[in-house]
Amino acid sequence: MRALVWHGTEDIRCDTVPDPKIEDDRDAIIKVTACAICGSDLHLYDHFMPGMEKGDVMGHEFMGEVVETGKGVDGALKKGERIVVPFTIICGECDQCKRGYFSVCERSNRNKDIADKAFGHTTAGLFGYTHLTGGYQGGQAEYVRVPFADKTHIKVPENLSDEQVLFLGDIFPTGWQAAVQADIQPTDTVAIWGAGPVGQMTIRSALLLGAKQVVCIDSVPERLEMARAGGATTIDNSEESVVERLNELTGGKGPEKCIDAVGMEAHSPRALEHAYDRVKQAVMLESDRASVLREMIYVCRPAGILSIPGVYGGLIDKVPMGALMNKGLTIRTGQTHVNRWTDDLVKRIDDGQIDPSFVITHRAKLDQGPEMYKTFRDKKDNCIKVVLRP
Amino acid sequence: MSEAMSQRRRSGDPDRSELPSYLVSDPRRRPDPATRELAQGLGWFSIGLGVTELACAGAIARWLGMPRSAPVIQAYGVRELLQGVGILGASDPTPWVSARVAGDALDIATVLPGLEGHNPRKDNVLIALVALAGVTAIDVICARSLSEAPLAPSERVRRDYRRRSGFRRRAEAMRGAARGFKPPLDIIGPEAMRPWTLTNA
Numbered sequence A: 001m002r003a004l005v006w007h008g009t010e011d012i013r014c015d016t017v018p019d020p021k022i023e024d025d026r027d028a029i030i031k032v033t034a035c036a037i038c039g040s041d042l043h044l045y046d047h048f049m050p051g052m053e054k055g056d057v058m059g060h061e062f063m064g065e066v067v068e069t070g071k072g073v074d075g076a077l078k079k080g081e082r083i084v085v086p087f088t089i090i091c092g093e094c095d096q097c098k099r100g101y102f103s104v105c106e107r108s109n110r111n112k113d114i115a116d117k118a119f120g121h122t123t124a125g126l127f128g129y130t131h132l133t134g135g136y137q138g139g140q141a142e143y144v145r146v147p148f149a150d151k152t153h154i155k156v157p158e159n160l161s162d163e164q165v166l167f168l169g170d171i172f173p174t175g176w177q178a179a180v181q182a183d184i185q186p187t188d189t190v191a192i193w194g195a196g197p198v199g200q201m202t203i204r205s206a207l208l209l210g211a212k213q214v215v216c217i218d219s220v221p222e223r224l225e226m227a228r229a230g231g232a233t234t235i236d237n238s239e240e241s242v243v244e245r246l247n248e249l250t251g252g253k254g255p256e257k258c259i260d261a262v263g264m265e266a267h268s269p270r271a272l273e274h275a276y277d278r279v280k281q282a283v284m285l286e287s288d289r290a291s292v293l294r295e296m297i298y299v300c301r302p303a304g305i306l307s308i309p310g311v312y313g314g315l316i317d318k319v320p321m322g323a324l325m326n327k328g329l330t331i332r333t334g335q336t337h338v339n340r341w342t343d344d345l346v347k348r349i350d351d352g353q354i355d356p357s358f359v360i361t362h363r364a365k366l367d368q369g370p371e372m373y374k375t376f377r378d379k380k381d382n383c384i385k386v387v388l389r390p
Numbered sequence B: 001m002s003e004a005m006s007q008r009r010r011s012g013d014p015d016r017s018e019l020p021s022y023l024v025s026d027p028r029r030r031p032d033p034a035t036r037e038l039a040q041g042l043g044w045f046s047i048g049l050g051v052t053e054l055a056c057a058g059a060i061a062r063w064l065g066m067p068r069s070a071p072v073i074q075a076y077g078v079r080e081l082l083q084g085v086g087i088l089g090a091s092d093p094t095p096w097v098s099a100r101v102a103g104d105a106l107d108i109a110t111v112l113p114g115l116e117g118h119n120p121r122k123d124n125v126l127i128a129l130v131a132l133a134g135v136t137a138i139d140v141i142c143a144r145s146l147s148e149a150p151l152a153p154s155e156r157v158r159r160d161y162r163r164r165s166g167f168r169r170r171a172e173a174m175r176g177a178a179r180g181f182k183p184p185l186d187i188i189g190p191e192a193m194r195p196w197t198l199t200n201a
Helices: A041-045 A112-119 A162-169 A171-180 A197-208 A221-229 A242-249 A271-282 A291-299 A321-326 A338-350 A366-377 B003-010 B033-055 B057-063 B067-089 B094-115 B122-148
Strands: A002-008 A011-016 A028-037 A061-069 A082-085 A143-146 A189-193 A213-218 A233-236 A257-260 A305-308 A330-333 A362-365 A386-389
Touching: A002 A366, A011 A366, A028 A082, A028 A162, A028 A366, A041 A366, A061 A143, A061 A162, A082 A162, A162 A171, A162 A338, A171 A197, A171 A305, A171 A338, A189 A197, A189 A242, A189 A291, A197 A213, A197 A221, A197 A257, A213 A221, A213 A242, A221 A233, A233 A242, A242 A291, A257 A291, A271 A291, A271 B033, A271 B122, A291 A305, A291 A321, A362 A366, A366 A386, B033 B057, B033 B067, B033 B094, B033 B122, B057 B067, B067 B094, B094 B122
Parallel strands: A189 A213, A189 A257, A213 A233, A257 A305, A305 A330, A362 A386
Antiparallel strands: A002 A011, A028 A061, A028 A143, A028 A386, A061 A082
16 A cells, blocks of 8 residues: 655655554554644654654545454444544543543553653654654554554544545644633633644634634744634734734733644744753754743743643753742643544534634645645645545 | 544545645745744845855955965855855745855855965965865755755645544543543652642642
8 A cells, every 4th residue: 555654754655565564453444534744743754753663654634534443342333434534542440431531541552662661641643643652553544453442432423525624633623622621611711822724723712712813923924824714813923022912912810721743843932942942952852842831930820821732742941930930820631632622513513513624725636745845834725624535 | 533533534625615724835945933034044045145146256256365266255155155146036045045055065066275385374274274164065955955945835735623523522522531531650750850839639
């Protein structure tokens, strides 16, 4: 089969690789009908995230048709059924899964030992996202093996198109969880850093959940344009001071809720801070750039909440712990517990409350994937979200 | 995607006069603001260093224990001045910052022989080399960021995202449409940590 394969920094190729096979009774094989490039795939493309090996198949946002099931799938899925696959692999049986904390499933990461060493305790296995999270082959391919398939799936109504439901596997529930865990109240101003795909979903979620004011911070004009379309007030951090503008929009009090939809590759608009982080990252004295976190901590209203859906992989530097502690801020973060939200979100799409396909700007064939990675990373051609068809 | 949205998307290019200004800007590279500022900083640094090298070439050469290098340092001062003016004056500073990287290599190659033989100022040469290595790292990062920056949208690119709300109705009308959603208490945090007015309402 054809698949997008990681070969090294900025080197992804469309290769022919062996077809996946059933390896466990609870496996299913999916024929992929649509897959997307996620912003967090770019951390692998740029090789900021450790743990990739040559030959790994990329992709964790995909959907398709069930073509084969193991004996243990036991009627939970049938051949021919159309499903979206959540990016977190879940067993459904461990203590964390039973509590609904699917992204920290205790059994699905087959490289638990590595994760235990890196994070203290293992988190869930993920598709196409390093050997730290299980080294599972990803979904930017013609076929995928889905482990624990009897639980790791989202069934979707036939009347909804692939593009309407594809993002249930990652960015839509990620934006939704980011907003939900911010505990949004009708009097709140919610500031969201990053107008990429997750930021766009977070804006819509915060608006639906009833925030008084949603503010989005970025510097890419077309992304800010899309953020405004979704009801956000925008701040172009290349043109204006984020702190001053947020204070202006909140009567000097700061936003009650701040959401980091950027993560480890943040670009500070302050040259000195950015140069500092880039140099430290280049000489491996820190792995992630924390400029968004610093700004959120500084500008957030005391007793406010910081929600962090943006992906971080390792160590950050110069976190203003004094401001964080003295302002009594609460941090809520984590990979998304996808299946916890998807029943509700499917209904919202089906009811016409939201159509997540608004974010798609580029459609291409799977073999154009390597080129689309570059287009997406470099924000060429106004690219915001890429969907690939095998 | 809803049929209505598909139809809108298929409806062709919007009238150019309605397009936001960024869609009709010129096709130069669009580095992020930090890279832009970093490049500017390097431009001013070049000018400062150039002036210093021109004015104090003899003193610098003696400090390095390489007194015969004074004319070379003066020539490098001229180079730094040209590069600084180029970076600050050009619409695209990328080639000028790349020239700085080449200049750094030249500087290192010039200073390196100071470590050989019986130079009594080897410690100073080492300090100079460490400083040069740091500046080179910053120059390389800046040159790379500039050359990888996306191109600003050209007139050929006419994507208009002003109608990409994802909602059937205008965004303002959707505010609070999911207000009935009951956030799970374990996700929004322990009850004890919620604002007092909410838990006691």
